[in-house]
Amino acid sequence: MATTPDIRIAPGTQEWGQAAASLILSVSQQAIQAHGRCLIALSGGSTPKTLYQVLVTSEWNARFDWSRIVFLFGDERCTPPDHPESNFRMAQTELFQPLNIRPE
Structure with missing residues (x-):
C-alpha cells in the first residue's frame, strides 16, 4: 500500500x-x-x-518525557566518537549533555 509523502517547507532554519x-x-x-x-x-x-538546539531550550525541553524516549543512531561516520565529524559527538554535545541524558 503506497502512502503519499508529507512534505513540509519552512522559510528558514529556525522555523524548520x-x-x-x-x-x-x-x-x-x-x-x-x-x-x-x-x-x-x-x-x-x-x-x-x-x-x-531547539529541543534543549527550556521552551521545548519541559514538554518532553525524556525518560521514555530511546535514542538510536541511524547513521554514523567511521570516525572515533570524539572526532569533530562524529555524529555521536554532535548528539552528545548538542543534545544529550544539555538534557542530562545518560547512556543506559
Whole structure:
C-alpha cells in the first residue's frame, strides 16, 4: 500500500527546527501513550544540529518525557566518537549533555 509523502517547507532554519520539534513532540506523545516509550533514530550530518538546539531550550525541553524516549543512531561516520565529524559527538554535545541524558 503506497502512502503519499508529507512534505513540509519552512522559510528558514529556525522555523524548520521549531516545526520539527513540534512534529516530534506529537509523535513521541502518541508513541508513549500507545507503547510506553518512543524510539527515535537520529540522523547523521549537520542538519539535526538546529533541531537539537531547539529541543534543549527550556521552551521545548519541559514538554518532553525524556525518560521514555530511546535514542538510536541511524547513521554514523567511521570516525572515533570524539572526532569533530562524529555524529555521536554532535548528539552528545548538542543534545544529550544539555538534557542530562545518560547512556543506559
